[in-house]
Amino acid sequence: xxxxxxxxxxxxxxxxxxxxxxxxxxxxxxxxxxxxxxxxxxxxxxxxxxxxxxxxxxxxxxxxxxxxxxxxxxxxxxxxxxxxxxxxxxxxxxxxxxxxxxxxxxxxxxxxxxxxxxxxxxxxxxxxxxxxxxxxxxxxxxxxxxxxxxxxxxxxxxxxxxxxxxxxxxxxxxxxxxxxxxxxxxxxxxxxxxxxxxxxxxxxxxxxxxxxxxxxxxxxxxxxxxxxxxxxxxxxxxxxxxxxxxxxxxxxxxxxxxxxxxxxxxxxxxxxxxxxxxxxxxxxxxxxxxxxxxxxxxxxxxxxxxxxxxxxxxxxxxxxxxxxxxxxxxxxxxxxxxxxxxxxxxxxxxxxxxxxxxxxxxxxxxxxxxxxxxxxxxxxxxxxxxxxxxxxxxxxxxxxxxxxxxxxxxxxxxxxxxxxxxxxxxxxxxx
Numbered sequence: 001x002x003x004x005x006x007x008x009x010x011x012x013x014x015x016x017x018x019x020x021x022x023x024x025x026x027x028x029x030x031x032x033x034x035x036x037x038x039x040x041x042x043x044x045x046x047x048x049x050x051x052x053x054x055x056x057x058x059x060x061x062x063x064x065x066x067x068x069x070x071x072x073x074x075x076x077x078x079x080x081x082x083x084x085x086x087x088x089x090x091x092x093x094x095x096x097x098x099x100x101x102x103x104x105x106x107x108x109x110x111x112x113x114x115x116x117x118x119x120x121x122x123x124x125x126x127x128x129x130x131x132x133x134x135x136x137x138x139x140x141x142x143x144x145x146x147x148x149x150x151x152x153x154x155x156x157x158x159x160x161x162x163x164x165x166x167x168x169x170x171x172x173x174x175x176x177x178x179x180x181x182x183x184x185x186x187x188x189x190x191x192x193x194x195x196x197x198x199x200x201x202x203x204x205x206x207x208x209x210x211x212x213x214x215x216x217x218x219x220x221x222x223x224x225x226x227x228x229x230x231x232x233x234x235x236x237x238x239x240x241x242x243x244x245x246x247x248x249x250x251x252x253x254x255x256x257x258x259x260x261x262x263x264x265x266x267x268x269x270x271x272x273x274x275x276x277x278x279x280x281x282x283x284x285x286x287x288x289x290x291x292x293x294x295x296x297x298x299x300x301x302x303x304x305x306x307x308x309x310x311x312x313x314x315x316x317x318x319x320x321x322x323x324x325x326x327x328x329x330x331x332x333x334x335x336x337x338x339x340x341x342x343x344x345x346x347x348x349x350x351x352x353x354x355x356x357x358x359x360x361x362x363x364x365x366x367x368x369x370x371x372x373x374x375x376x377x378x379x380x381x382x383x384x385x386x387x388x389x390x391x392x393x394x395x396x397x398x399x400x401x402x403x404x405x406x407x408x409x410x411x412x413x414x415x416x417x418x419x420x421x422x423x424x425x426x427x428x429x430x431x
Contacts (some may be wrong), residue, residue: 010386018046022036024101025060029086031068031120032108032171032194034294035279036082039286057221061093064278067292071314074106079119080095086123100428108141137384138261142166142407147181149306150318151276156180163312167280167303168206172243177268181359185382190239192280192296197273199293201227211260213238216255233302236295240302247274247307262381274312276303285316305375355393355431356380360413362401372413383403389424402416403407 011058022045029038044056048106066085069078089096105124105413107117142164146152151164155177166173176183194210197203203225206214214221217234227235245256248312249271252264283300291297307314342348358379376394380386394414400406418428 021045021241025099027100027126027213028104028106028110029103030106030171031077034191036066036068036085038086038089040089040095040338052099056213062087062093063089063092070383077116077119079116080121082120083123092164094428100130106144116304138171138173138380139185139384142185142187142262143182143382145173145235145277146175146177146185148318149275150271151275151277152180152182153177153318154273154275157271158272161269163247163271163273164275164277165243165303166342167191167243167284167309168278169207169297171261172246172278174247174264174265176271181357182382183359184378185213185262186246186265188256189259189261190242190299192299193294194239195221195227195399196294199228201229201232203227205285205294212259213242214381232295232298235299236302239295239299240306243303243304244309245253246329247310250384253392271310271312273315274307274316275317276307277317281317287374295409348393350427350429352386353391353393353429354383355385355395356385360396362396362406362410365406367409367413369409369412369416372410373416376414376417387420389420391426391429392418393429393431394418 023028024045026042026043028032028041029037030036039062040060042060044058045056046053046055064084066082069085070076071078104201105120106356107120144162145166149164149166151162155162156179160180164173164175164177166175168191170189171187172190173185173187175185189209192211193205194207195203196205201220203223206221206223211221214231214235217231217238219227219231219235221231221235242256242259245358246260246264249265249268252260257264276284280300280303283297284304289297297335305395356376356379358372358375360375377386379394380388380392384429385392396410414428414430415422420430
């Protein structure tokens with residue numbers, strides 16, 4: 001038994017300076033509009049010079065996928081049913097709440113709504129000090145999915161351009177990855193559970209975007225109406241057509257633009273590899289065949305056929321429906337205590353700060369403040385943090401000499417991009 005397991009990760013009698021290896025038990029919880037699930041993992045860290053690095057991640061248990069439960073109004077998540085599901089997953093994993101050292105709670109879609117977020121937060125109130133809670137907008141969700149699916153890692157390994165297409169219940173998120181980083185992301189209202197129906201094909205729930213797709217397909221879809229197999233195929237075909245427009249990296253029609261939740265992709269280069277993630281990817285890769293009362297099977301077939309036209313190699317993801325929660329667990333940051341500067345000292349502590357790594361060229365002889373600001377804003381947009389008035393940390397990789405002119409150009413760009421955060425009285429955090 002390690003010292004860590006005897007004392008607990010945050011035990012008062014523990015001295016981390018004496019340990020070259022650390023083992024942590026973590027849990028990732030993903031609660032969204034369509035589905036909810038958990039992943040329990042064991043993380044092994046080794047000291048390398050002055051910091052600890054994750055050298056091994058072992059999945060202890062993956063929960064079954066729960067269709068997110070709702071009360072009668074269709075917008076309020078049933079916290080009691082969700083809590084019972086979560087408690088059962090802990091029991092089946094053979095773990096107590098006290099056994100968890102760290103975790104990530106990800107809320108997406110309607111789970112982010114104030115009443116839902118508060119109720120879900122109460123389920124984890126006792127673990128508040130261990131968990132990082134993330135209300136993930138479309139940009140952050142797309143970024144996490146690209147990490148969790150392996151698209152980011154593959155782009156770093158191969159040196160090519162990898163497109164991650166995360167097809168979920170309510171939206172489809174697309175990320176362009178190159179050289180081990182996410183270049184840009186977008187999202188569109190096209191997903192399998194925009195229409196839900198029972199075993200007889202009778203519509204039980206329909207979102208506004210689902211109604212728009214159905215109308216375009218010539219299908220009269222309302223709660224209580226019955227859909228035929230042809231109706232389902234027609235709606236899925238329309239959705240897939242909108243997704244095809246987005247991933248083809250060409251001009252986008254006004255109708256498709258109206259469904260975008262983020263700006264369209266500006267990238268116009270060649271895509272070498274495509275990776276699918278999200279719930280619908282389970283059907284695309286043939287890992288799931290039975291439907292769940294939605295358009296999953298039909299949308300998967302249509303998207304797979306249309307994306308094949310891109311001519312890119314299709315790879316199997318490291319994680320499909322679980323890509324978002326696994327991606328969240330890969331965001332780590334470590335700081336050496338010998339290189340910390342704080343002014344004023346009462347600016348700390350600050351907790352749960354999102355970290356943005358902007359794509360900024362800091363190797364040029366002259367650093368352009370406008371280019372620095374633009375790179376930071378693009379990084380903020382990827383994580384849905386543009387205009388944020390709460391603390392945000394910037395992680396930058398400095399290159400070249402630290403002359404006054406170069407530092408001045410960099411700092412001017414940082415201040416320009418981070419002005420809303422500074423105006424709100426928050427500290428500037430640079431890593």
